[in-house]
Amino acid sequence: MENLLPIFLLIPSLGLIISLLFPERKEKWISTSILIAMGSYVLFTTTFVLVWLWKDVDSLNIKEISLYDYGDYNFFIDFYFDKVSAVYLLFSGVLSYLIALYSRVYLHKEPGYKRFFTTFLLFFISIQIIVLAGNFETLFIGWEILGVSSFLLIAYYRHRYLPVRNGLKVFSIYRIADVGILITMWLSHHLWHENITFEQLNNSQLVAEHLTLHPWTGIVISLAILLAASVKSAQFPFSSWLPRAMEGPTPSSAIFYGSIAAHIGVFLLLRTASFWHQIFIIKIIVVLLGVITAIVATISSQVQYSAKAQIAYSSIAQIGIIFIEVALGLEAIALIHLVSNAFLRSYQLLISPSMVTYYIREQFYNFVPYKEKQKSKWREKYEVTLYLIGLNEWKLDPFLYKVFWSPVKRLGKPLTYFQPKTAVHVSLAILPIPFFFVTNLISFTGTLHHLLPIAIAGLALLMVIRTFSERKNPLLAWAMLIFNHVWVLLAISFNNTFNVWDTTFYLSGILLSGVFGFCILYQLSKKEKFDLNDFYGLAFKRKNTAFWYLLCSLGLMGFPVTTTFLGEDLLFMHIEKEQLLLASLISFNFILTGISLMRMYARIFMGPVNDPEITVARRSA
């Protein structure tokens, strides 16, 4: 039966490919092919689950393909199916099918009809990968696709300013979650000395053994998992992204941000529960996090004057409670709660335009005029304070900005004085090459051995930060992002022996997408005027260029379109588990590289179109 697992991915993927064959104006064909795919998906899933229940309720696991095998490192795709997967597959399938049906008419004549359904399916596939993943590596593939397709859905109205800005915001926050997974993979590898599968995690004896040997590693892994889960499920203090994600067409907000995407953090917790449940302190932390989130989000929800923000915060509050249920080991209750909450919030979002009719009618017949009540000074103070705190959404949005962005900006500012000429470019690129030989010839020892990788990684990080303050020259920024990878590689080479295959894996993807992307940008700069200081909306006229450039950007950021994706993971394996500083420098580098690339894409291809013939919305709209 486990051999059937890939079909869960195959069906939507086929639907995606078929729908891509039709041109934009063939609305009916596009939607029909997707509906057929989703319909057969629901049928297949239901049958599969029923048969599985009837036969036995044992979990299924299948090791699909091994992508890279060297020493004790084995990167393989693995699928796993159990009760939790069954619930997620069923509810996400049913809901997606209903929403696809809904959107078929709702989006009629909307420019970008095809783009919507393509991204919709991409998103759905990413959820399937996550839910079926049998190990962290497989899960990470889905995790990355989820981030990018989220960005594309939020910024669906790509020529308005706010959707693009909010899309970038959510993407940036998602990157933090990605690092959670990267660190989890890195430390798990050191903990187990192999690429552990989720099935093995269920072996409580095995887990307990390793945990007693390395208690701190276990705690850090659990915290990294919790970080990833709470970012994706908009838990405290990451709550503010969810209401801001409500920029796309209402059905996409309903399904993704009202339900499936917001509940994927819970999935991660459930999937790894057998691991972190063994650490008591983590359970307490999860409960606390849930309690805080539930209270904080409820206070925000009750004073929101816009329909979607209100529903988003109510949903977050309930997910907080679900976190508690998971921590307490009430798996069945958590699953029921999760599915019900997901359906409820989706539906509430879908019917949110009806609020005007409904509440105005209610107000018309039942209005009670305001009467000032006698309140004690303290009561008034308490109520007003709570009101303002809720209205300000606990200032979580500016808080995140301050914590994550302001340092980058502050560091970036002085770096703008560094304005290298082309010659310097070239030397920057070539500079690391001799060092690679050096690493092979001389082996450093002692302090130098520890400091050198950190220094080089720091330098690489500075280069990435520099790209944020680059306002004029996109080509320069792009080039720096390519070289950055070379420097990261160098840092690792100094740290640990890195074999030729590892290097090839890592660099081939970078070079391919880097060079190709550079050519696209160069060609484009001959035809159009653009820089990084403003938005240019070039995708309006150059849809295809935008697509290929996006693909290159994804390649360059280690997205699973090239081998670099594997390389990133490999890179981490060469960092010892004591080297937290180096690991964080490099993870930070990866986060920022991704954000920088998306920011470039957004500025060049998205945002308001600069053409007097085309009407554009105001920035504030």
Next chain:
Amino acid sequence: MKQQSIDFDEQLVLHRLKHYLPAQAPLKDFVHHNTLHAFQELSFFEALQKANATFGYKTALSLNEYRKLYKDGIINTEILKNTIHKYKDENTFVYWRSLVFDQSLSNTTHPEIGKLRPLWKNHFKIDLNMLVHPKLFKLIGAYLDQGVSEKRFPYPDKTLLDAVRALQQNSMVSVFRSNKVITFLNDPKTTITSLLAYIVGDVAFYEQYLFDQQFAHPGWSGMVTTIEVQLHTLLDQRKVTLHDFIFLELLLEIEALDQSIGLNKLPLSGEIKLDNPASLFKDIKVDPYWKVITIWQEALEWSYHSQVLQGLVVSKTETKSTTPSFQAFFCIDDREESIRRHLEQSAPGCETFGTPGHFGMAAMYQPESGKFYTQVCPGSLSPKHLIKEEGRTTKNGKDIHFHKGSHRLFTGWLLSQTIGFWSAIKLFFNLFKPQVSPAHSSAFEHMEHASTLIIENKNNNEENGYKVGYSIEEMTEIVYGLLKSTGLTTNFASLIYLIGHGGSSTNNPYYAGYNCGACSGRAGSVNSRAVAEMANRKDVRAALKNKNIQIPETSYFIGGLHDTTRDEIKFYDVESLSPKHKEAHALYISKFEKALSYNAKERARQFLLINIKRDAVKVHKDVKNRSTALFEPRPELNHSNNTLCIVGRRSLTKNVFLDQRAFLNSYDYEQDVYGVQLKGILQAATPVCGGINLEYYFSRVDNEKLGAGSKLPHNVIGLFGVANGIKGDLRPGLPSQMIDVHAPLRLMMIVEHYPEIVLQIIKKDPKLSEWYYKEWVKLAIIHPKTKTVYYLFKGELKKMETTVHSIESVTDLESIFENHSSNLPVYQLNTL
């Protein structure tokens, strides 16, 4: 160059701002109006250019769009040639023709408003809008909120500024942190002027600064202005003024500046050398680009209008002298043009009339147990009477999904553990079998079918300054006005229907815009029913007799309501009909039913997702489903493509196919030689129809700045407006789904009367002259005797001579509907 010192008149500038800001009321009171009402003292084409140069609105189609229309044959070659001739100056025809067709002209003007704002970004590297807007929108949104949030704003009875002061004072987390701002806030001497002096410095820039600032978020500013003027438009009232709103924004700016660049950089004029202040609203010279646009737009309009005029003139209808089987009054609304056509086809012996849908009754209305009054006549009138409903039997439906408990912690936990599965089932059923739910806004809920209305005033009963019901004399006036203005003064049928209209939709914040414009965005049921009852009264009829209108005792008026979305009609008070009338009514109902199905089929030709090549009844069923489907953003197409208003006898239009593009007002010039009634008709119809037409025009040509953009991502804000996402500006205007099939043609008012009479009426009324002489609405007059057509062009009456088109004559419209989804030409209809 030295700046000359000018005084800054705060009141004057506030007044000017209010004049230019969007004037759209909260959603529940959505009524169409001219989007560029502020420019109405200019002529139409001057206004297009000036609005573009001042605010950067795109006020016409682009050259490429016009050229494409020409290529597609929508713009007629002959007419384009004539138009170039009409508009060319000392340059030759060939010169202008090459401009029109070939040259790549572009509009290079940079809007005056919005030039100052970028200084913050360019000079100080801060995005002041992004720093201020979220906080500003949050405060004003929370303050105005009508009931989205569960907790009411703490100080709803205070003015905006006092409320902010109270928040600042009583809360432990402050609104403002900057000491400077707190001083300003609490100092009673602070004014907008003193705040501007602090931020801007140079008085010459104050006005420009304020315009820049407010037009960075015209949606919110416009909403504040509208609520300030129409206090009652919010049910839960707020004392908000534009003054307070600007005051607050200036404070927030200082706060943001304090936290970013520091206050020692202020004022602006001290830090940066500013250019000369932009002269807002300066006079402009017509440049070739706009002249070419004028030519194209005129040619586009004439390509259709001349067909219509020609069709009206050649159309022949034999006048029957027999008494019609029944008579039916409909609203002048363009959506009723087709139902009248279909009704006349299914019941050839009937006669139909068009008149504004409030049927001459200017009243307020209160449904039973309603806590408020709603106006059920045009917004420009101020009613003195109140109609009350009695005996309502049903309660409003509830839906647990709207229950506020789902947003609380524990009830939310209970609900989200349980009803989610029910939500999925509901969604499933709505997708496959849409049904009426509490989320649905029905035309028929305005007044309950089984209820009764208090129409007669007894004992001079008054309520809150309104007279409850009408006296006999007042009723007589209303009925007289209705009959006299439409020309129905003799030859009454035994059943006379008065049919109001309204729309039904689900999941649609714009539901009010689907209703009757003459009833201020409500359904017309109260009016049709009340006026029918008035006309049935013996005392009223006796009084009418004295005014030379004799309604036979056997004639009976029936009120009704046409749901234009679902194509359904309900009739009121038919229980009291005599058996003979009942029998006749039953027969006519079947005629109405048939007409409704065919009407639905005609409308469905533009709904691309419905298979129209089927029996009308089947298509009608699909059309009905659209109105209850959650996922249907276009339950109907409203006034799309409206471009005509015809005031004249039905014989003029009866055999001309007008494609639901015409407002039809029945009027018989023979009974109104001096134009007394005509004056009233023009005064009522011009602003209503012109307003609808121009709102459609501007929302269509600039859907992003003058329209609301796509409604798919809209988020309901405070129950009064919509925005994109959670922190965007409000979006006034029409969403793209309401205008995407609209052809942006101005309205042409066509009057059947003697030209001198019509012109006299228009010239004497300054408002009417503005509409017509400034060409916001075009005017054509059909001489009733000679059938000569005159039209108003640049202030002069001209005779239309050339006949360009051959009007095709058709018998089978149905097959045309089945095969065409785009706009159709004018046809001559053959009656079988």
